[in-house]
Amino acid sequence: MTNTILYRAGLPTSVGITLIGLWQILSIVGAINPIMIPSPWDIAIAFSELVTRGYFWQATWFTLQETLYGFAIGVTLGLIIGALTGTFPMFRTAIYPFVIAFQNTPRVALAPIFLTWFGFGMTSKVVMAAVICFFPVVINTVAGMASVGDNAKMLFRSLGASRAQTFFRLTLPGASEIAFAGIKTALTLALLGAIVAEFVGGSVGLGVLIKELNFQLEVAKGFAVVLFLAVIGLTLYGLIELLERYLITWKHD
Amino acid sequence: MSLISNTAATGETISLAGVSKTYMTAKGPLPVLRDINLDIKAGEFVSFVGPSGCGKSTLLKIIAGLVSYDTGTVEVGGEAPREGREDIGFMLQQSVLMPWLNVSKNVELPFAISGRRNGNTPKRVAELLDLVGLTPVAKLNPWELSGGMQQRVALARALALDPGIMLMDEPFSALDEFKREFLNIEVAQMADKLGKTTLLVTHSISEAVLMSDHIIALGANPGRVVGEIKVDLERPRRTNMVGSARFQEISNEVRVALAADLEGVQ
Numbered sequence: 001m002t003n004t005i006l007y008r009a010g011l012p013t014s015v016g017i018t019l020i021g022l023w024q025i026l027s028i029v030g031a032i033n034p035i036m037i038p039s040p041w042d043i044a045i046a047f048s049e050l051v052t053r054g055y056f057w058q059a060t061w062f063t064l065q066e067t068l069y070g071f072a073i074g075v076t077l078g079l080i081i082g083a084l085t086g087t088f089p090m091f092r093t094a095i096y097p098f099v100i101a102f103q104n105t106p107r108v109a110l111a112p113i114f115l116t117w118f119g120f121g122m123t124s125k126v127v128m129a130a131v132i133c134f135f136p137v138v139i140n141t142v143a144g145m146a147s148v149g150d151n152a153k154m155l156f157r158s159l160g161a162s163r164a165q166t167f168f169r170l171t172l173p174g175a176s177e178i179a180f181a182g183i184k185t186a187l188t189l190a191l192l193g194a195i196v197a198e199f200v201g202g203s204v205g206l207g208v209l210i211k212e213l214n215f216q217l218e219v220a221k222g223f224a225v226v227l228f229l230a231v232i233g234l235t236l237y238g239l240i241e242l243l244e245r246y247l248i249t250w251k252h253d
Numbered sequence: 254m255s256l257i258s259n260t261a262a263t264g265e266t267i268s269l270a271g272v273s274k275t276y277m278t279a280k281g282p283l284p285v286l287r288d289i290n291l292d293i294k295a296g297e298f299v300s301f302v303g304p305s306g307c308g309k310s311t312l313l314k315i316i317a318g319l320v321s322y323d324t325g326t327v328e329v330g331g332e333a334p335r336e337g338r339e340d341i342g343f344m345l346q347q348s349v350l351m352p353w354l355n356v357s358k359n360v361e362l363p364f365a366i367s368g369r370r371n372g373n374t375p376k377r378v379a380e381l382l383d384l385v386g387l388t389p390v391a392k393l394n395p396w397e398l399s400g401g402m403q404q405r406v407a408l409a410r411a412l413a414l415d416p417g418i419m420l421m422d423e424p425f426s427a428l429d430e431f432k433r434e435f436l437n438i439e440v441a442q443m444a445d446k447l448g449k450t451t452l453l454v455t456h457s458i459s460e461a462v463l464m465s466d467h468i469i470a471l472g473a474n475p476g477r478v479v480g481e482i483k484v485d486l487e488r489p490r491r492t493n494m495v496g497s498a499r500f501q502e503i504s505n506e507v508r509v510a511l512a513a514d515l516e517g518v519q
Contacts, residue, residue, distance in 0.1 A: 151349045158317055159366045160337020169366070173353045250352040250394060 038220035043227065046220035050228075056209070063194055063206040064232070066122055070129020071190035075183055078134045082141025082179065087167070096142070103135045108193070111200040125197040125205070132193035133186035140182025144175030177251055180244050187240050191233055264296035264450035265330030265340060265417035267316060272325035273475075274311060284475035285311050289325070291469065291478070293452070295417075298444050300453045300461035300468045302507060304515070308476025309454045313420050316452065317343055330417060339367055342411035342449075346423040348403035350395035356406050357382060357391040363413040381409040384443070401432040408440065412447075419444065419451040425460065434492055437463050441490045458507050462500060463490055468507055472514035480510025 020040050026032045027039030034042065050056045085092045085099070111128050118124035148171055156166045198207025206225055213222040244251070274286040285308040293299050301309040314320040315327060318334035318341075327334050329341070350359050360378050364370040382388050385405040395403055404424060411419060421440075425433045441464040444451045455461050461468045462484055470480035484503055486494055494500050 149347075149349070151345055151347050152351075154319060155343065155345065155349045156366070157319055157336050158341070158343040159363050160339070161366045165366055169362075170351070173351070248353075250396070 035217070035219060038223055042220040043223045046218070047224035047228070050221055050224055059204055059206050059209045060228075060232075062122065062204045063191075063198065066125040066194040066197075066205065067129055067187075067191045067236075069122075069126045070193060071133055071187055073126065074130035074133035074190065075137050075186055077130070078137025078182070078186070079141055079179070081134075082138040083145070085138065086142045086145030086171070086175070092142075099135065099138055103139065107132050107135070108196045111197045114197065115201045120201055120203055125194045125202065128197035129190040129193035133190040136182040136185040136189065137179070138182075140185075141175060141179040144178030144182075145171055147178055148174040177248055180248060184237070184240050184244070187236050188233060191229070191236065195229070263417060263448045264294075266295050266328075267291070267293040267330070267418065267450060267452070268326075268328045269312075269316075270326050272315065272322050272327060274308070274315065274320070274322045275475075286315075286322070287475040287477045289476075289478060293450060293467075295450055296448045298441065298451045298453070298464060298466045300455055300465040301471055302455060302458055302461045302468055303471030303476070303479075303511065304456070304473045306473040306476070307471035308473075309471055310422055312471075312476070313422050313452060313454050316418075317341055317420050338416075339363075339369075339414045340417045342414070342416040342419045344404075344407055344411045344419070344421040344424040346426055348395070348400075348407040350403055350406055352395055355392055355394055356387060356398070359395065359406055360409045360413055362410060367414060369414065377413070381412055384412070385409045385439075399432075401428050401436060404428065404436065417449060419449050421451065421453045423454055423456070426455070426457070433460070434463070434495075438490055438492055440464065441488075445488055458504050459495060459500075461507065462486075462503050463495065468503075470507055470510040470514075472511070479514040480507070482506045482510065 023032070023037075024040050027034060027037075027041075032039070038046070081095070081099070085096055108128075110131060111124075114124040114127045114131075118127055152170055152174065153166070156170055161169070194205070195207040195210075198205040199211060202208045206229055210222050210225050213219075213225065269289050269291045272286060272289040273284070276283045276285055285306075289312065301312060303309055311320055315322050316329055316334055318329075318336040318338065329338075351362065354362065357378050360381055361370065361374060364374045364377070379388070379391075382391050385408050387402065387405055387409065390398060390402065395406065398406070404427075407424070411421075425436055428436065437460055440451075444464075453461070453464060465484050468480075468482040468484060469478055470482065471477065472479040482503060486497075486499060486503070
């Protein structure tokens with residue numbers, strides 16, 4: 001019974017509907033201050049207004065671009081540095097302590113500095129997104145490469161495999177499952193980085209829009225943008241999961 | 254059968270003279286092998302039995318060229334050992350299959366790595382899968398197979414380049430006893446039929462007796478030869494030989510050789 005689709009999809013849906021209904025009722029009876037928390041209905045109305053505005057879609061497109069460029073740059077660099085770290089012990093000794101040190105620094109603190117360096121345009125947001133999503137990729141790539149077993153390495157030696165053969169036929173596919181988990185985290189973080197950088201200073205973007213709407217006390221519209229960001233985040237995650245299923249066919253539960 | 258006839262690779266000889274090996278560890282030097290002398294004839298099936306710490310795995314890796322040795326001489330098929338020789342097939346306790354390759358692609362791996370993949374390879378892979386009884390599962394993924402079947406894939410992979418020498422490092426020890434005995438017999442018969450020189454490391458005395466022509470008993474700390482027992486059971490070997498009087502006698506000889514050494518230590 002606990003495995004049916006009706007149960008697994010129906011239960012969370014009814015919990016969601018109940019909570020939203022409760023929220024709506026509390027708003028109607030005046031138990032919730034609409035300036036602080038607008039009712040679900042007001043948020044829906046606000047959203048339906050937003051989608052008719054050009055600036056909303058311009059902001060969406062801008063933030064998406066920042067996120068995806070940052071993601072692409074961060075992941076590419078992360079994979080390269082991770083592969084070098086996992087391959088060359090000297091590189092690891094020289095570089096990895098810094099990676100770990102930076103990993104434990106709250107990287108969003110760099111956003112104001114990037115703003116000074118790269119200005120109010122898209123670049124400072126792309127850099128922030130790239131920096132924030134670089135680290136999980138490096139760390140997971142290194143961990144993935146380390147997860148390749150000694151027995152498999154010995155087998156490849158006994159087969160007379162060259163370094164390149166061992167890398168492409170063993171290390172790379174062997175590391176990809178764990179490395180890809182880092183890439184998935186990176187996508188979520190890239191969106192976070194772009195929004196935070198927009199908060200710190202920018203002229204276009206969903207983060208900028210949220211700030212401005214809050215300023216104008218358009219709280220319902222602000223909520224609508226936040227929910228829209230949640231939808232963007234979920235969609236991106238869904239797409240990357242599809243890509244993972246396509247690339248890592250041997251992952252099984 | 255084409256597997257035997259299409260290449261010249263019959264068994265090769267292996268000889269070790271005065272071989273010693275000491276590992277350098279954080280706690281100081283750890284001698285693992287001392288003065289090992291062995292002469293293994295072409296096509297012979299030899300098992301190495303002994304307690305943990307007797308260096309039996311290290312011995313196999315020295316012959317495979319995967320580990321260096323300090324003193325003595327080693328000749329494998331008339332040459333010094335070297336890793337990546339195509340005339341050596343290596344099998345480990347774990348099957349070490351690549352999860353991203355299906356069964357037949359796993360068996361094909363040695364062809365791909367050695368650069369010997371050609372138009373004839375798919376036919377050879379099919380023959381190998383047939384030999385180990387895996388034809389019906391050729392397109393399945395490794396994780397869809399039982400432990401015993403995974404080890405058969407590893408066996409087919411080790412046999413892929415038709416090596417003159419098979420080195421097996423406890424390949425059956427992760428299997429349950431029923432599957433184990435079944436595979437013991439099959440591998441023993443296969444080694445017979447293919448005429449390969451086969452070296453098996455095991456800590457099971459009955460497995461060693463069931464499969465081998467010769468058993469080398471090794472003592473521990475450092476590893477050294479404490480007994481050489483000839484197994485004169487008829488071939489082909491069969492499961493029901495385990496109950497025979499001769500089987501018990503030989504097993505006891507091995508046990509006595511190992512026990513005498515242990516008592517000597519205490």
